[in-house]
Amino acid sequence: MRNPSLPAYNFAYLDEQxxxxxxxxxxxxxAIPGYQVPFASREMPMPYGWGTGGVQVTASILGPDDVLxxxxxxxxxxxxxxxxxxxxxxxxxxxxxxRTADATIIQTRHRIPxxxxxxxxxxxxQVPIPEPLRFLEPRETETRVMHALEEYGLVHVKxxxxxxxxxxxxxxYAYPVKVEGRYVMxxxxxxxxxxxxxxxxxxxxxxxxGREKRIYALPxxxxxxxxxxxxxxxxxxxxxxxxxxxxxQEVYLDEVITDDRGGRMFVxxxxxxxxxxxxxxxxxxxxxxxxxxxxxxxxxE
Amino acid sequence: MNxxxxxxxxxxxxxxxxxxxxxxxxxDVWPGEVVAIVGESGSGKTTLLNxxxxxxxxxxxxxxxxxxxxxxPDLAELGEAELRFLMRTDWGFVHQxxxxxxxxxxxxxxxxxxxxxAIGDRNYGDIRSRASDxxxxxxxxxxxxxxxxxxxxxxxxxRLQIARNLVTHPRLIFMDEPTGGLDVSVQARVxxxxxxxxxxxxxxxxxxxxxxxxxxxxxxxxIVMKSGRIVEQGLTDRVMDDPSHPYTQLxxxxxxxx
Amino acid sequence: MVxxxxxxxxxxxxxxxxxxxxxxxxxxxxxxxxxxxxxxxxEVSPGECLVLGGPSGIGKSSILRMIFGNxxxxxxxxxxxxxxxGDVADxxxxxxxxxxxxxxDHIGYVSQFLRxxxxxxxLDVVAEPLLTRGVxxxxxxxxxxxxxxxxxxxxALFNLPPATFSGGEKQRVNIARGxxxxxxxxxxxxxxxSLDETNRDVVVGMIREKLAAGTAILGIFHDIPVREAVATxxxxxxxxxxxxxx
Ligand SMILES: Nc1ncnc2c1ncn2[C@@H]1O[C@H](COP(=O)(O)OP(=O)(O)OP(=O)(O)O)[C@@H](O)[C@H]1O
Ligand SMILES: [Mg+2]
Ligand SMILES: [Zn+2]
Numbered sequence: 037m038r039n040p041s042l043p044a045y046n047f048a049y050l051d052e053q054x055x056x057x058x059x060x061x062x063x064x065x066x067a068i069p070g071y072q073v074p075f076a077s078r079e080m081p082m083p084y085g086w087g088t089g090g091v092q093v094t095a096s097i098l099g100p101d102d103v104l105x106x107x108x109x110x111x112x113x114x115x116x117x118x119x120x121x122x123x124x125x126x127x128x129x130x131x132x133x134x135r136t137a138d139a140t141i142i143q144t145r146h147r148i149p150x151x152x153x154x155x156x157x158x159x160x161x162q163v164p165i166p167e168p169l170r171f172l173e174p175r176e177t178e179t180r181v182m183h184a185l186e187e188y189g190l191v192h193v194k195x196x197x198x199x200x201x202x203x204x205x206x207x208x209y210a211y212p213v214k215v216e217g218r219y220v221m222x223x224x225x226x227x228x229x230x231x232x233x234x235x236x237x238x239x240x241x242x243x244x245x246g247r248e249k250r251i252y253a254l255p256x257x258x259x260x261x262x263x264x265x266x267x268x269x270x271x272x273x274x275x276x277x278x279x280x281x282x283x284x285q286e287v288y289l290d291e292v293i294t295d296d297r298g299g300r301m302f303v304x305x306x307x308x309x310x311x312x313x314x315x316x317x318x319x320x321x322x323x324x325x326x327x328x329x330x331x332x333x334x335x336x337e
Numbered sequence: 338m339n340x341x342x343x344x345x346x347x348x349x350x351x352x353x354x355x356x357x358x359x360x361x362x363x364x365d366v367w368p369g370e371v372v373a374i375v376g377e378s379g380s381g382k383t384t385l386l387n388x389x390x391x392x393x394x395x396x397x398x399x400x401x402x403x404x405x406x407x408x409x410p411d412l413a414e415l416g417e418a419e420l421r422f423l424m425r426t427d428w429g430f431v432h433q434x435x436x437x438x439x440x441x442x443x444x445x446x447x448x449x450x451x452x453x454x455a456i457g458d459r460n461y462g463d464i465r466s467r468a469s470d471x472x473x474x475x476x477x478x479x480x481x482x483x484x485x486x487x488x489x490x491x492x493x494x495x496r497l498q499i500a501r502n503l504v505t506h507p508r509l510i511f512m513d514e515p516t517g518g519l520d521v522s523v524q525a526r527v528x529x530x531x532x533x534x535x536x537x538x539x540x541x542x543x544x545x546x547x548x549x550x551x552x553x554x555x556x557x558x559x560i561v562m563k564s565g566r567i568v569e570q571g572l573t574d575r576v577m578d579d580p581s582h583p584y585t586q587l588x589x590x591x592x593x594x595x
Numbered sequence: 596m597v598x599x600x601x602x603x604x605x606x607x608x609x610x611x612x613x614x615x616x617x618x619x620x621x622x623x624x625x626x627x628x629x630x631x632x633x634x635x636x637x638e639v640s641p642g643e644c645l646v647l648g649g650p651s652g653i654g655k656s657s658i659l660r661m662i663f664g665n666x667x668x669x670x671x672x673x674x675x676x677x678x679x680x681g682d683v684a685d686x687x688x689x690x691x692x693x694x695x696x697x698x699x700d701h702i703g704y705v706s707q708f709l710r711x712x713x714x715x716x717x718l719d720v721v722a723e724p725l726l727t728r729g730v731x732x733x734x735x736x737x738x739x740x741x742x743x744x745x746x747x748x749x750x751a752l753f754n755l756p757p758a759t760f761s762g763g764e765k766q767r768v769n770i771a772r773g774x775x776x777x778x779x780x781x782x783x784x785x786x787x788x789s790l791d792e793t794n795r796d797v798v799v800g801m802i803r804e805k806l807a808a809g810t811a812i813l814g815i816f817h818d819i820p821v822r823e824a825v826a827t828x829x830x831x832x833x834x835x836x837x838x839x840x841x
Contacts, residue, residue: 172440185418189455193440196447196454199461200483265461367692525713532712536727554712558691572664572691579666583622590623 048095048128054078058096062242065253070215072166077249086116087145087162088246094143094160103131105139110147110305134308148230150287150309153239161224163245168212168222188220191263199268214261221252229272229288234260277302282313341403343368343509343541349398351388358384359565371535371542373552376562382545383513390430390511391420425455429502433514435494439486445472445497446482452505471500475530492523496530512544516551528554549592553577561585608638609678609779609811615671617657630837631657637830641809644825646816649832655815659782663704664694675701678779704782705773709765711758718753721771742771746797762789774801781805783814787821799824
């Protein structure tokens with residue numbers, strides 16, 4: 037129900053024609069998993085770095101009954117996540133949540149929730165640079181041909197370079213994947229820790245790049261394989277520590293600085309996951325409250 | 338004598354609007370043969386090379402290439418995918434300016450390994466050892482394998498470009514003034530290397546040069562071009578020692594001084 | 596190649612030059628035509644050493660160069676006969692690939708001057724004809740070294756490029772290279788011109804060995820003692836000259 041006291045916004049901000057255009061792009065993207073579909077990206081009332089591509093995708097698929105969750109680096113409470121959530125609450129009047137399991141649509145920057153996504157859920161990724169070949173081939177005309185002809189040797193050149201310079205594949209986020217054995221795709225700057233979560237996920241995964249005007253998608257149960265070498269196979273980061281708050285293991289941890297004398301601890305990057313565990317009683321006693329400043333170690337979008 | 342040409346060019350023409358880049362060009366290249374295309378700047382050498390190597394679209398004429406499976410199609414009949422595959426496996430292209438043929442922002446090893454990865458080699462150790470072998474073959478210390486080409490001298494860059502091209506054991510190499518940008522002393526080393534590799538690997542080469550000394554050293558056969566046309570062709574030493582066309586005589590006379 | 600089986604017999608000429616003529620047109624001098632020789636006709640058989648005679652500039656070297664395919668022929672035929680099959684090829688047709696294959700398998704040539712290649716050592720210059728014929732590198736180097744030793748080239752020079760060698764040293768490298776392969780036909784253009792007596796005698800010995808082995812040799816020797824030591828017959832090129840004054 038629309039609040040009659042508000043000015044006459046279009047539902048979810050975008051006009052119906054724009055949403056139809058974007059939905060057509062999304063449908064095409066779903067039909068060709070991993071393929072970057074161009075779309076006419078619109079100006080949004082926020083700067084590009086804020087995920088305007090993801091916001092337009094979300095705006096186009098949002099219905100009045102959807103429940104929206106927005107995360108940034110795993111957290112629901114950062115400025116970016118809070119603003120986008122507030123934006124949709126206002127222009128679409130949809131319900132919002134921080135609970136992964138309760139959301140029908142999750143817009144994300146830089147993480148996939150730890151709680152496995154379910155059939156019927158949609159995850160929308162904010163993408164800064166959609167082109168995985170851009171690193172070595174700046175010409176758009178050329179990268180397009182390379183995708184068309186499946187010429188993906190260059191991706192391995194980058195991985196080779198990693199091993200040569202660092203002794204191992206040092207790419208830790210935006211780690212390139214091959215989709216359904218066909219298109220090489222940039223999964224957006226999620227940590228490679230999250231790459232396996234994309235593989236055969238029952239959720240629909242949509243990727244929106246606003247500045248670069250590209251949409252791509254992974255329909256449910258799509259094969260998503262991280263590229264590697266036979267003798268340097270893909271591996272995810274492993275954390276020695278457990279979450280200092282909920283004692284979780286095998287989850288993606290952030291390093292948190294606790295004081296100015298070098299004190300630090302590791303906590304779940306997925307705030308909802310951590311809180312849910314703690315509310316169910318998985319607690320580690322006597323430690324500071326979660327919500328301390330996060331080490332902003334990943335490159336900002 | 339190998340009786341089947343690897344490349345056959347017939348009545349090739351390239352027009353830039355009304356201007357003729359090259360016209361009425363016909364010749365064959367046989368396996369293991371080095372053919373030099375000589376002529377002064379503007380005579381259409383590079384246009385011809387670019388048309389044959391499909392880097393540029395021809396206006397008319399035929400260019401046939403003997404595929405590994407012995408088919409002999411006109412290159413225009415091949416799809417883009419097949420053509421590009423040919424270009425990074427069966428062919429090589431050595432540019433005058435190494436920066437045009439190298440990735441300057443990735444290491445020497447990755448530059449050499451790129452073609453291997455392009456054809457599906459997925460073993461890092463194998464790619465690296467083959468890259469290192471090739472660096473040594475072009476007289477670059479294997480210890481430089483992780484250095485960027487920007488840190489290399491002009492001669493080293495050119496040798497790296499050669500290694501990068503040869504790693505897939507191509508059968509046909511195009512070269513456009515491969516020693517043009519180098520100091521004379523550096524030139525001699527690159528030429529010597531090319532001469533050895535070409536004969537060791539039995540490569541077919543089409544080399545464009547305005548330097549008749551380079552042509553004499555590397556090629557068995559020579560094509561002399563003037564204003565976009567072939568004015569004389571034949572055995573390299575015959576063309577240079579007994580040139581018949583006025584233009585060839587002029588070219589040869591101008592180098593006999595040294 | 597044309598099969599010409601009746602001629603497969605010992606002693607049949609390996610080289611037949613028929614009515615060959617040659618002139619140069621010098622375009623840089625207003626197209627002046629420089630006639631050199633016409634109606635050149637002779638044969639060379641296995642074991643024969645035919646020596647071309649006549650004054651300087653008469654066209655001796657030009658005839659050798661035409662037979663090697665280095666100069667084009669205006670008219671006439673240069674027939675090269677395969678010793679074992681009897682097949683005959685006309686080199687004067689000028690087909691580069693035919694010329695190259697005849698050079699590989701049939702015709703050796705020792706030019707008046709060695710053309711040096713930068714960075715390539717004397718030993719490698721001499722070994723190269725073996726290497727291109729598939730002889731293994733070590734064996735090729737050994738045979739090249741033996742040949743250079745026979746010609747008394749100081750072994751200190753073996754691994755240096757001949758560019759800085761004396762005229763006689765260069766010429767010995769050139770001879771060594773030309774004698775490495777047992778071509779049925781051997782063309783020699785004043786191979787001994789810049790040699791001392793000792794080395795001249797070595798070369799005479801080498802030529803005699805080739806003749807004994809059945810090589811057909813066509814040579815130019817200004818050196819009277821050498822000529823007398825090896826020639827089986829002498830042909831005066833003046834007879835073919837088209838010059839008003841020699
Ligand atoms: N490439 C050439 N271009 C023009 N003229 C040439 C060429 N080669 C030889 N000539 C000319 O042809 C004539 C014959 O020269 P050639 O070298 O055959 O004489 P030659 O009998 O071997 O003399 P010499 O005994 O001095 O070596 C000379 O007038 C020479 O100047
Ligand atoms: Mg002479
Ligand atoms: Zn936790």
